[in-house]
Amino acid sequence: MGFDWHSTEITRATPLTATYRNTQNVRRFFHAECGEQFKFDRPFMAWLKTAVGQTMGDAADEWLRREAERRP
Numbered sequence: 001m002g003f004d005w006h007s008t009e010i011t012r013a014t015p016l017t018a019t020y021r022n023t024q025n026v027r028r029f030f031h032a033e034c035g036e037q038f039k040f041d042r043p044f045m046a047w048l049k050t051a052v053g054q055t056m057g058d059a060a061d062e063w064l065r066r067e068a069e070r071r072p
Helices: 024-034 041-050 058-072
Strands: none
Touching: 024 058, 041 058
């Protein structure tokens, strides 16, 4: 069985897999890591699909990097 993105605890060390899904569980993780201002956008979702092998911590850092670039 693959990783259950709906109910398994997600940590910064959780690897992004080919079966990654944008779930409420994932959204809760990103809100905890990035703040309540977190939201999915198409470019970030596309990045997530290509980031297999990286971790959810890497993904949170990427979102924060993108957000900082967006708001100089």
